[in-house]
Amino acid sequence: MTTLRIAPRFRGPAQSGNGGYVAGLVGTALAAQAADGTVPRVRLLLPPPMELDLELTAGPASARLTSDAPIAEAVAVPADTLDDATIDPVQPDEALAAEAKYKGLVDHPFPGCFVCGPENPEGLQLKPGPLGDGRTACTWHPAADLVGADGLIDPVFLWSALDCPGGWSIDLDGRPSVLGQMSACIDARPQPGEPCVVMGRMLGEDGRKTHTASTLYDSDGRVLARARHTWILVDPALFN
16 A cells, blocks of 8 residues: 655646546556556546545555545456557647647636646646547657656656547537546657657547547657546536
8 A cells, every 4th residue: 555645736627636647646556466468447436636645555456546535446457448549640740730729728627737738837738739530639758757767757647648638639618528537558658858749539429428549659650558538528617
């Protein structure tokens, strides 16, 4: 068991932790112990509180983040869960051009978001813009302060980077949503400063739920990581 706190830097909505970051904390704890041929699927149960002591426990089949109540839980699922999560990439210059159309620069439901918020100077500052075919694209140069003990970008931040590019494939202006579930597979990790491209794609809607996918590519066009998400339609006023 590990005790941790979510710092305000890692917020999504103003009063709670970023969904991709929190899913990454729980998912990577499980991935470190899970069997080969599986990936973590994390379900967010409550808005993750910030600056409170939280307990993270993990075993080979599940992991859980709790305070007074469960906040997030992960289970190991077959890796083929992510078979449709590899999104065809674009060249870095096309991804950079898409950023100019990023809707979050004008009207963002959670402008302090760690991953894509324009008002969080300590965030990843991703700008996933639409390509016009159901995909989003953006560039990412991971900062040096995101590295793990081995000098590569910590997997938690790869989960984070895979979060919002999927979300912005939804019409978040008309359908504001928060992350409810995320599955991810980390195939390799980039160096700090390495030019990367992140792709997102909408997969479908089901009532208040929307399903998306995302893929992270390195500077040579190789897949680094993939994810699938389920988003839940919400009233943003309840979270800010």
